[in-house]
Amino acid sequence: MNTQYTITELAREFDVTPRAIRFYEDQGLLSPSREGSSGLRRVYSGRDRTRLKLTLRGKRLGFTLSEIRDLLDLYDSPTDTVPQLHAFLATVKRHREVLERQLEDLNATLEDLAQYEVEARTLLESGARGADALVSDARST
Known part of the structure; x- marks a missing residue:
């Protein structure tokens, strides 16, 4: 299934600001695709949604963003x-x-x-x- 999410949908679902989601993207934790004529509209995949969920869980546990990124990257590896x-x-x-x-x-x-x-x-x-x-x-x- 190829479900897609907007930044607003994810922000609402996880009770975070779109700014926080963009920050996680800047930190390499999320990698949405771009759509629209200018390429500014972010489209998040199910993978991005899962990574956001795990990022927020890691933050609650006190992990640094670097630790979270390393752990997420390990889980993405084959x-x-x-x-x-x-x-x-x-x-x-x-x-x-x-x-x-x-x-x-x-x-x-x-x-x-x-x-x-x-x-x-x-x-x-x-x-x-x-x-x-x-x-x-x-x-x-």
């Missing part, structure tokens, strides 16, 4: 899927490691904030003199 899967797994592993480090940092920050909150509430309960000490301590750091 070779077997083993190298493709290894490349995909390596990319996923790198992103998982980054996210796990970020999660550790966030958990440490949340623990610090919880401790500061306890200290601030304790000072407030002990009166205004304690609040003055908190402000003074905060200014010295």
Whole structure:
């Protein structure tokens, strides 16, 4: 089946702007054909639609456009899927490691904030003199 899409149809379907789609085209992620007397009208194929869908999914996962392009190009190649899967797994592993480090940092920050909150509430309960000490301590750091 040779289904074709306009930029407006794809933008509406995936809730992105036509400008975003043109940007992905400029980055080599999409390659629509051109129609019309001036060749300005973009016509996207089913392949382009799938690549846009995978690009948006990759962006949600935190992949860079370069990583997405490399992965999409691997899937377009006629070779077997083993190298493709290894490349995909390596990319996923790198992103998982980054996210796990970020999660550790966030958990440490949340623990610090919880401790500061306890200290601030304790000072407030002990009166205004304690609040003055908190402000003074905060200014010295």
